Amino acid sequence: MSTDLVLLAVLMGAVTYPSRALPLLAPGMHRLPARVQEYLRLVGPAILATLAAVTVMVAIDADRSPSFHVGIEWLAVGACVVLVAARRGLLVGTVVAALIAALARASGLAS
Amino acid sequence: MLDRNAVRASRRRLVIDSLGIIVSGVGFGLVYGLAARSAGFSPIEAGAMSIIVFAGAAQFAAIGYVLGGFSWLGVVLLTAFLNARHVLYSAALAPYVADKSRPYRAVLAHLLTDEAFALSLAHFRRIGRADMWGYWWAAIVGDFIPWNLATIAGVLIGGQIPDPSIYGLDVIFPAAMAGLAVGLVTGRRELVAATSGAAIGVAVGLASDPAAGILAGGLIGPLLGLLTPAGPGGHRHEAQIVFTPTLDDPSREHEPR
Numbered sequence A: 001m002s003t004d005l006v007l008l009a010v011l012m013g014a015v016t017y018p019s020r021a022l023p024l025l026a027p028g029m030h031r032l033p034a035r036v037q038e039y040l041r042l043v044g045p046a047i048l049a050t051l052a053a054v055t056v057m058v059a060i061d062a063d064r065s066p067s068f069h070v071g072i073e074w075l076a077v078g079a080c081v082v083l084v085a086a087r088r089g090l091l092v093g094t095v096v097a098a099l100i101a102a103l104a105r106a107s108g109l110a111s
Numbered sequence B: 001m002l003d004r005n006a007v008r009a010s011r012r013r014l015v016i017d018s019l020g021i022i023v024s025g026v027g028f029g030l031v032y033g034l035a036a037r038s039a040g041f042s043p044i045e046a047g048a049m050s051i052i053v054f055a056g057a058a059q060f061a062a063i064g065y066v067l068g069g070f071s072w073l074g075v076v077l078l079t080a081f082l083n084a085r086h087v088l089y090s091a092a093l094a095p096y097v098a099d100k101s102r103p104y105r106a107v108l109a110h111l112l113t114d115e116a117f118a119l120s121l122a123h124f125r126r127i128g129r130a131d132m133w134g135y136w137w138a139a140i141v142g143d144f145i146p147w148n149l150a151t152i153a154g155v156l157i158g159g160q161i162p163d164p165s166i167y168g169l170d171v172i173f174p175a176a177m178a179g180l181a182v183g184l185v186t187g188r189r190e191l192v193a194a195t196s197g198a199a200i201g202v203a204v205g206l207a208s209d210p211a212a213g214i215l216a217g218g219l220i221g222p223l224l225g226l227l228t229p230a231g232p233g234g235h236r237h238e239a240q241i242v243f244t245p246t247l248d249d250p251s252r253e254h255e256p257r
Helices: A004-025 A034-057 A072-085 A090-106 B004-038 B043-053 B056-067 B072-082 B086-097 B102-110 B114-127 B132-160 B169-184 B188-207 B210-226
Strands: A058-060 A066-068
Touching: A004 B043, A004 B056, A004 B072, A004 B086, A004 B102, A034 A058, A034 A072, A034 B086, A034 B114, A034 B169, A034 B188, A034 B210, A058 B188, A058 B210, A066 B188, A072 A090, A072 B169, A090 B004, A090 B169, B004 B043, B004 B056, B004 B114, B004 B132, B004 B169, B043 B056, B043 B132, B056 B072, B072 B210, B086 B102, B086 B114, B086 B210, B102 B132, B114 B132, B114 B169, B169 B188, B188 B210
Parallel strands: none
Antiparallel strands: A058 A066
């Protein structure tokens, strides 16, 4: 059984780990100025919303060229956002989102 | 004073919230395993990627790069670029775990994925402090175990795996990220950070690359949030970060707070 690519995995892990670890291991992160702590507090909502938006709105073709994507994913994710905002819970939101996408695709309304 | 009932309630919510993430992780772990097998990866190689790299987007991309004949240097550099967003996760979580030992933080850093960050940060923000039980649940039970078991199953089961998008599993990840972002919006600043970050992320993603878009949205959105007046209702649901012992130490569970 081939193990050649294990070394590639180690190298990929070696460049991934510092981005995960450096701020966590940096000294004095709990003594940052209030303005910086406030910035870091806002990173959570900003990057999670960005991840969601980029995942459903930016498609990548075989040549890795990005394009704007409009599809049933918008409706599915929007439904989850509305349900969470209405305090129905994340699990209900994600299940409804998956159902919307699955039903639309099964019925031929979406691809 | 920490309300232990509030922590337990938040843990219950964390466990329930993680269920959708687990299903999504299993679905795409299976597809990753199948894709790796199709690209000629052995089970050991595919499994090593999932354990050592533990970053789905970079792993899927690596399959394409290996198939496309990229040099290893190119694959490694692109991996670093794709995973650069983790710096923001790490920085955002750092104040919560500042009282932990360095080796402890070094271990938790390896498991810091999109999903672990989203679930644990939402949990920490609900209770106003770190709760390492919640982090380990999100990172290990919610992500690491499903992803790695599904990877191995995908390599071994192969072609019997249906396309997860048939079941709508592909929308669970963005839906969960968006839903958790909504949960973190407690004032005007968070709303501006989230909406502007998303808009900037899409614009930069379209102009260059999705990974660059995610990084740009995550960096610039909070800046715009900072420039926004907090408003009278800002932070009313949020406690300050408290640097006290966390509930993962059972001996401290009964100490008065």
